[in-house]
Each structure stands twice: as C-alpha cells, then as structure tokens.
Amino acid sequence: MPRFLHTADWQIGRQYARFAPEDALALAEARFSAVERLAGIARQEAVDAVLVAGDVFDAQTVSDRTIRRLFNAMGAYAGPWVLIPGNHDAALAESVWSRARRLGAVAPNVHLALGAQVMAFPERGFVVLPAPLTQRQTPADETAWFDHAETAPGLVRVGLAHGSVQGVLAEDIDSPNPIAADRATRAALDYLALGDWHGTRRIDARTWYSGTPEQDRFKANDPGNVLLVDIPAVGAEPEVEVRAVGRHPWIALEEKLAVASDLEGTIARLEALPELAVVDLSLSGEIHLLGRQRLEAALSVAEARFRSLRADLSGLRLQPTEDDLAALHADGYVGRVIAELREEQDGENAEVASEALAILAALLLEAQAQGAAA
Structure with missing residues (x-):
C-alpha cells in the first residue's frame, strides 16, 4: 500500500x-x-x-x-x-x-x-x-x-x-x-x-x-x-x-553570569552546540575584566565554528575586581575615568559605558604588554 x-x-x-x-x-x-x-x-x-x-x-x-x-x-x-x-x-x-x-x-x-x-x-x-x-x-x-x-x-x-x-x-x-x-x-x-x-x-x-x-x-x-x-x-x-533532515539548527541561549564559574559553564555549553548552528546568545549579569577577555576569545572561536552567532551583551555589566584595577595600574585621570564608567553602568547609557570600559581596559593591558616586551 x-x-x-x-x-x-x-x-x-x-x-x-x-x-x-x-x-x-x-x-x-x-x-x-x-x-x-x-x-x-x-x-x-x-x-x-x-x-x-x-x-x-x-x-x-x-x-x-x-x-x-x-x-x-x-x-x-x-x-x-x-x-x-x-x-x-x-x-x-x-x-x-x-x-x-x-x-x-x-x-x-x-x-x-x-x-x-x-x-x-x-x-x-x-x-x-x-x-x-x-x-x-x-x-x-x-x-x-x-x-x-x-x-x-x-x-x-x-x-x-x-x-x-x-x-x-x-x-x-x-x-x-x-x-x-x-x-x-x-x-x-x-x-x-x-x-x-x-x-x-x-x-x-x-x-x-x-x-x-x-x-x-x-x-x-x-x-x-x-x-x-x-x-x-x-x-x-x-x-x-x-x-x-535539517543542517542548521537554530538555538537560543539565555545565560546569567553571577560568579566566575558561570562563565565557564556558558562557554562549555557553547562548545557543545553542533557546528553549522545558528546561535542567538543573550548574556546578562556581571563579569570581571579577565572574564570578559576570556568571553571575547571564546566568542571569536564560536563565531568561526557556527553558521551564525549573534551575541547580545547589552545586559552584561563589567565589574572589574580590585585585582583587575591594580593590574591595570590605572591611577590619576585614567583611574577617575574608569570609576566614572563603572558608575555609568547603572545609568541610561549602561551599554555604552560597559563597552567603553572594556575597550579602555583592553588598551591598558595591551600597552602594558608592549611595554614589557620592549
């Protein structure tokens, strides 16, 4: 039949x-x-x-x-x-x-x-x-x-x-x-x-x-x-x-980061997703400076592995620890800028402030690395 x-x-x-x-x-x-x-x-x-x-x-x-x-x-x-x-x-x-x-x-x-x-x-x-x-x-x-x-x-x-x-x-x-x-x-x-x-x-x-x-x-x-x-x-x-029969599964992940181990769990879940997936990742909560660098490195790897990766970090607040700030050697004017950006993360320009803080921290670390290599 x-x-x-x-x-x-x-x-x-x-x-x-x-x-x-x-x-x-x-x-x-x-x-x-x-x-x-x-x-x-x-x-x-x-x-x-x-x-x-x-x-x-x-x-x-x-x-x-x-x-x-x-x-x-x-x-x-x-x-x-x-x-x-x-x-x-x-x-x-x-x-x-x-x-x-x-x-x-x-x-x-x-x-x-x-x-x-x-x-x-x-x-x-x-x-x-x-x-x-x-x-x-x-x-x-x-x-x-x-x-x-x-x-x-x-x-x-x-x-x-x-x-x-x-x-x-x-x-x-x-x-x-x-x-x-x-x-x-x-x-x-x-x-x-x-x-x-x-x-x-x-x-x-x-x-x-x-x-x-x-x-x-x-x-x-x-x-x-x-x-x-x-x-x-x-x-x-x-x-x-x-x-x-599908080749491109569409997967949405919503993750909230509170402690350092949360980030490792998020990265592990990303790594476990199938290749060629279309991934929509939304992150919220708090992350320290070294964690942000670890996250960006993991997202760079994932972006090359997936068919598409959209990462929404607008709900993620960068909270440098005291050790992070000490490592940056950010005193004087730069230190005041960092402090202002941290406070702005609670305001209406929170997303811009968080991104600016991450960029500034990355530039300071890069300058330190270049100085050590000279």
Whole structure:
C-alpha cells in the first residue's frame, strides 16, 4: 500500500536580512539543499509520492531564477510530487505558480494542486484531496469539501492542506486559515498532511504537521524534519516515521553570569552546540575584566565554528575586581575615568559605558604588554 514523504513550508526564496550577507546567502541556499535531500530520500525509500503541504515559496515575488532552481532541485525523484499553495504563495489569478508554468519549469511528474478537486493516482493506490489557498487569508475552512468528496473504493484517501487546526495549537498562532480538528474523521481520510506550523506535530493518529525541513526560527517546536508515512491498508492507522533532515539548527541561549564559574559553564555549553548552528546568545549579569577577555576569545572561536552567532551583551555589566584595577595600574585621570564608567553602568547609557570600559581596559593591558616586551 502507499508510502509517502510528507513535507511543507520550504519557504524558497526567503531573505535573511537580520544576518550578515555571507550567512544570509548560506541560509537561503540551505533551503534548496534541503529539497535536494528530500528528493534523494524519496528515491531511496521508493515512495509513491511526495506531498508538499503549502508555502513552497516564501513570496509571490521570487525571481524566475529561484523558480527554476527549485524545480531543478526536485529532479532526483521521478515519481509524483503533489504541491499545494499556502498563505505565502497563494494561487492568485497571477501568482508564482502561473509564472512557473509560463517558464516551463514544472516537470510532468510535478502536480500543482491549484484548485479543490480529487487528484487520483490509481496505479499507486491513492487519491489526494487538496485544499489550496487561493488567497493569503480565508475565514472559511478550505478542507470542508473533503467530507463529501467521492473517491473510488480501494484507494487510500489523503488530504493535503495548509492552515491552523482549531482548538489544538496555541490561540496566538491560530491563523485565519482554519482547519477542523476532526477533519480526518469527518472525511474518512486515511491521512491528513498539513503545513503552516513550522515544527513537527502529531494532531492525532491520522493528522500531522511535518514542519519545515530546514529550521528558520528560534522556536523549540521540533523543526528540521520530514515524515515518512506508510499506510498498510485502506482504513488502517498510518505508520509515521519522523526523519531529521535539517543542517542548521537554530538555538537560543539565555545565560546569567553571577560568579566566575558561570562563565565557564556558558562557554562549555557553547562548545557543545553542533557546528553549522545558528546561535542567538543573550548574556546578562556581571563579569570581571579577565572574564570578559576570556568571553571575547571564546566568542571569536564560536563565531568561526557556527553558521551564525549573534551575541547580545547589552545586559552584561563589567565589574572589574580590585585585582583587575591594580593590574591595570590605572591611577590619576585614567583611574577617575574608569570609576566614572563603572558608575555609568547603572545609568541610561549602561551599554555604552560597559563597552567603553572594556575597550579602555583592553588598551591598558595591551600597552602594558608592549611595554614589557620592549
């Protein structure tokens, strides 16, 4: 009986403006690479189809080159691909999908489900009931027609939709594209493949979100996967295997430093993170001068190891110890400046004062080292 790959939310063409240009380009390229890996898995596992539950593209305005590259990335799997539009790439009268067809980029084995109609693959033992979005937001449940869709007996019924299962996901992320929580039961579906939620999530035995194959947010909702789905027989419960495919995990760390050992723990946790990770590090608390130098050295190493590292030190207060100040030999005017900067760390210019204090301390230490070497 049928075997599928279920994936969604490729967001091809996404821009990463908050990142440095080099990292932004690599993260955009990673989305094409993820599709290539999916095609390889589909071929290796000899699936009967790849189901893509919406938001294939990040926007209607992606370039023609991006469109062509996406369909080229799918080339390693020659079986059926079934794609529906989501809220980012809705099937408007003029859309990224109509451009793709005009470009001749869509291969014969790629089936664009741009309307609500039964798509039968009797030679492979299944039918797909798609619920494509034809506008970015709709208050109606576009899967409602599944309940009355007639399909040939003996074929597995698979729903394909993009939206928010009502009453299950958190209220603040319920989208204007609602999906009834019991749609699979109402419509006698063997499986309902969903997109829109970027993490992998089981709604019930027959209803799953695959999540995006390449993580794109700092959310711990199990992204970076594809689902390998086996349906033993019509009416049988699907067998779903979650398979990790992402290369760039996005990891957010919030650390508070109070004593010297806290810094060592933070550095150890950074060193334990996987290479190619996208890391957002936020530090607060207090740190002494030698600790700040140790931190900066560790961040320099980590920056070269990770795909991207953003370190927010605005909440970190530099508190030189008496030994630190003595080592700086900062007396007279320089000593008064250091004292003023320490006090300013409690004011409205705290971040600037802390950074200035760190720079001044580093310059003093460097001058001392040069003097000793002369």
